[in-house]
Amino acid sequence: xxxxxxxxxxxxxxxxxxxxxxxxxxxxxxxxxxxxxxxxxxxxxxxxxxxxxxxxxxxxxxxxxxxxxxxxxxxxxxxxxxxxxxxxxxxxxxxxxxxxxxxxxxxxxxxxxxxxxx
Numbered sequence: 001x002x003x004x005x006x007x008x009x010x011x012x013x014x015x016x017x018x019x020x021x022x023x024x025x026x027x028x029x030x031x032x033x034x035x036x037x038x039x040x041x042x043x044x045x046x047x048x049x050x051x052x053x054x055x056x057x058x059x060x061x062x063x064x065x066x067x068x069x070x071x072x073x074x075x076x077x078x079x080x081x082x083x084x085x086x087x088x089x090x091x092x093x094x095x096x097x098x099x100x101x102x103x104x105x106x107x108x109x110x111x112x113x114x115x116x117x118x
Contacts, residue, residue, distance in 0.1 A: 009053030029056035042105045051098040061091040
């Protein structure tokens with residue numbers, strides 16, 4: 001996986017300019033994507049860079065959402081929480097979109113139980 005592309009995409013998704021300090025977050029996202037691959041040969045597929053950057057962005061947004069929730073303001077608590085909720089929601093949507101785009105490369109993690117009458 002092209003780490004430089006993952007860094008660039010993370011910058012694009014998060015708006016964060018200094019990606020070096022988020023290296024552990026990016027590496028964890030890359031490892032998460034690698035561990036869900038169906039075949040190891042697909043590791044160089046470009047779509048996986050987008051997925052890894054989206055996963056890193058989701059974790060980044062969740063961390064800052066928790067941090068922002070801890071901050072107390074006199075007049076803006078509700079709007080700040082709603083804004084963070086929306087940011088996390090959009091980050092989750094981004095991950096879902098890229099996961100769907102990479103669905104042919106990833107293992108299925110969900111089970112469907114179905115009853116058949118005989």
